Amino acid sequence: MTEGPRPGGWLQERLGGQIFGGFLNRNVPEETGLPHTLGSATLFLLVVQVVTGIVLAMNYAPSPEHAYDSVTYIMTQIVFGPVLRGLHHWGSSALVIVVGLHTLRVFVWGSYKAPRELTWMVGVALLLLVMAFAFTGYLLPWTQRSYWATVVGTKIVGTVPLIGSWLLQVVRGEADVGPVTLVRFYAIHVLLLPALLAPLVTLHLYLVYRHSIAPRPGNEAAARKTKRFYPDQLAEDLAVSLVVLLALFGLTWIWGVPTEVRADPTSTAYVPRPEWYFLFFFQLLKYFQGPIWEPIGVIVLPLAVILLLFVLPLVDRRLERRPRRRPYAMAAAGVAVAAVAGLTYFGVVQAPPGTRTAPAGSPQALVERGHEIYVAGKCQDCHVIKGEGVDFGPELTHVGSGYAADKLAALIHNPLSVNPQASMPAFDKLSDADLRALVAYLLTLK
Amino acid sequence: MAPRETAAGAAREDRRAFFTRLFWGLAGLLGALVGVPVLGAFLSPGFRKPEKAQWTVIGPADRFTEEPSLAHHVHPAHEGWVNVTGEMQVWVVRDPQGAYKIFDNHCTHLGCPFHWEAADKRFFCPCHNGVFGADGRVLSGPPPRPLDYYESKIEGGILYMGALRRGGT
Numbered sequence: 001m002t003e004g005p006r007p008g009g010w011l012q013e014r015l016g017g018q019i020f021g022g023f024l025n026r027n028v029p030e031e032t033g034l035p036h037t038l039g040s041a042t043l044f045l046l047v048v049q050v051v052t053g054i055v056l057a058m059n060y061a062p063s064p065e066h067a068y069d070s071v072t073y074i075m076t077q078i079v080f081g082p083v084l085r086g087l088h089h090w091g092s093s094a095l096v097i098v099v100g101l102h103t104l105r106v107f108v109w110g111s112y113k114a115p116r117e118l119t120w121m122v123g124v125a126l127l128l129l130v131m132a133f134a135f136t137g138y139l140l141p142w143t144q145r146s147y148w149a150t151v152v153g154t155k156i157v158g159t160v161p162l163i164g165s166w167l168l169q170v171v172r173g174e175a176d177v178g179p180v181t182l183v184r185f186y187a188i189h190v191l192l193l194p195a196l197l198a199p200l201v202t203l204h205l206y207l208v209y210r211h212s213i214a215p216r217p218g219n220e221a222a223a224r225k226t227k228r229f230y231p232d233q234l235a236e237d238l239a240v241s242l243v244v245l246l247a248l249f250g251l252t253w254i255w256g257v258p259t260e261v262r263a264d265p266t267s268t269a270y271v272p273r274p275e276w277y278f279l280f281f282f283q284l285l286k287y288f289q290g291p292i293w294e295p296i297g298v299i300v301l302p303l304a305v306i307l308l309l310f311v312l313p314l315v316d317r318r319l320e321r322r323p324r325r326r327p328y329a330m331a332a333a334g335v336a337v338a339a340v341a342g343l344t345y346f347g348v349v350q351a352p353p354g355t356r357t358a359p360a361g362s363p364q365a366l367v368e369r370g371h372e373i374y375v376a377g378k379c380q381d382c383h384v385i386k387g388e389g390v391d392f393g394p395e396l397t398h399v400g401s402g403y404a405a406d407k408l409a410a411l412i413h414n415p416l417s418v419n420p421q422a423s424m425p426a427f428d429k430l431s432d433a434d435l436r437a438l439v440a441y442l443l444t445l446k
Numbered sequence: 447m448a449p450r451e452t453a454a455g456a457a458r459e460d461r462r463a464f465f466t467r468l469f470w471g472l473a474g475l476l477g478a479l480v481g482v483p484v485l486g487a488f489l490s491p492g493f494r495k496p497e498k499a500q501w502t503v504i505g506p507a508d509r510f511t512e513e514p515s516l517a518h519h520v521h522p523a524h525e526g527w528v529n530v531t532g533e534m535q536v537w538v539v540r541d542p543q544g545a546y547k548i549f550d551n552h553c554t555h556l557g558c559p560f561h562w563e564a565a566d567k568r569f570f571c572p573c574h575n576g577v578f579g580a581d582g583r584v585l586s587g588p589p590p591r592p593l594d595y596y597e598s599k600i601e602g603g604i605l606y607m608g609a610l611r612r613g614g615t
Contacts, residue, residue: 080483
């Protein structure tokens with residue numbers, strides 16, 4: 001018979017220990033199966049995020065002037081650029097889902113109980129890290145959606161009693177979300193968080209190895225039958241990883257990365273909404289309002305949940321792992337899952353992102369459409385409105401009080417027809433409807 | 447050993463060999479699926495075609511003589527996601543036959559900028575003492591080839607520079 005290559009053999013001889021080889025050449029309960037592959041799928045997704053992230057970072061500029069253009073550069077000029085960005089984009093969502101399921105599986109099967117308390121606590125830290133990755137990475141493309149989600153997301157910190165405004169300044173680096181915030185988030189996303197991730201993942205894996213995989217609860221007798229981790233269980237792990245990866249490719253293939261317009265701090269019509277995995281929290285805050293309830297929903301509740309997750313194995317010390325014998329734990333898990341799912345659902349249903357506050361066809365909708373055209377056409381690269389934009393052409397802050405609609409339309413369509421000295425390029429490619437909308441927007445500036 | 451145990455042992459070995467092959471097959475597939483796009487993107491600059499050089503105005507042709515002189519011009523360049531206009535310097539010299547040579551001002555040794563020494567009638571690169579003649583040929587020092595130069599043309603008395611060429615070609 002043929003012996004396959006044995007990973008760990010050569011290294012184990014040279015490293016001298018049992019760390020690497022021992023991790024692979026060990027036995028796990030024979031009934032270790034599909035539910036146990038969630039952890040390795042998480043690890044695989046982390047690897048995908050790291051390698052795609054490294055190449056994305058090579059072609060990205062963390063400044064408001066260049067961030068959006070550099071992302072466009074990745075999407076148009078880099079070989080496999082759209083694939084990499086697609087994998088990274090969908091990978092973040094997949095990571096949140098898989099980490100969530102992994103946590104839930106460990107909770108339901110009571111695998112956090114002795115002697116695996118520390119494995120669970122490190123896992124909770126990793127869960128929080130993944131959320132921090134998701135939050136900081138979201139701002140980087142500097143789109144309308146990412147900008148406004150970050151404005152709102154960081155503002156939540158500002159509602160902390162007493163030190164709120166100080167804390168907000170620390171998180172943003174400035175009073176407003178701007179260039180300092182972007183570099184700050186970038187450094188956290190690509191330097192700080194990976195530096196924390198690497199040792200914590202290593203520790204988590206070591207603890208999994210040290211205490212072996214917890215058998216299915218109530219079936220401890222069967223757990224004495226074992227199978228090899230390598231290659232039997234690892235092959236199954238990789239098969240699940242392959243399914244996950246193919247799903248990411250599929251999502252990238254079908255939907256790509258949703259295109260979004262460049263961030264516009266002057267926007268008044270945009271309805272900010274966070275990425276779906278923070279939606280439940282965003283929605284929760286709609287129910288906690290006022291000087292007393294808001295801090296409770298914003299600070300006390302999340303901190304309590306995080307703290308509870310951390311100390312769970314220290315508080316719940318009964319060794320009983322069978323779900324049926326742990327009605328309170330199961331009820332708590334059920335309530336938590338239902339709450340997150342329900343809040344996410346209501347968050348999705350109420351006010352989708354970027355939706356106009358005004359009904360379609362109304363004058364207000366026309367104005368909001370006009371503002372979008374103003375931003376998409378990069379008018380602010382030559383014109384200033386209320387201090388925003390580049391002071392090259394005439395300021396437009398009060399343009400609505402000086403011009404009539406038809407004259408504005410003529411100016412935009414063909415500037416030379418109105419002013420022979422005009423240096424503004426003719427925007428004669430605008431459709432009539434878009435031109436009407438743009439004029440409607442400009443007329444509101446008085 | 448009883449035959450039954452041998453059969454069970456063989457089955458176990460078969461299973462082991464199957465899972466080993468499955469593991470390495472999957473590992474290779476996953477590595478390729480992630481590795482190819484990542485490596486492709488990393489090597490992306492290597493696949494890019496050089497931008498086509500455009501004719502850029504240097505100045506009135508009669509401004510330049512057999513004595514090399516520096517010419518400044520604004521060079522629009524598109525780099526990555528940034529549109530930059532950089533001020534570039536080139537050495538312009540008219541040879542005795544009246545043809546114009548436009549030299550890139552980087553030594554062909556390691557790319558240091560060099561200067562014209564009028565007293566000795568030579569281009570001198572201070573980094574490693576590379577010396578070129580007014581026609582761009584290497585006179586002494588480490589440079590491996592004559593000075594790199596730009597294509598040139600004259601239209602309406604105006605000197606234009608075009609694409610960069612390797613010295614000696």
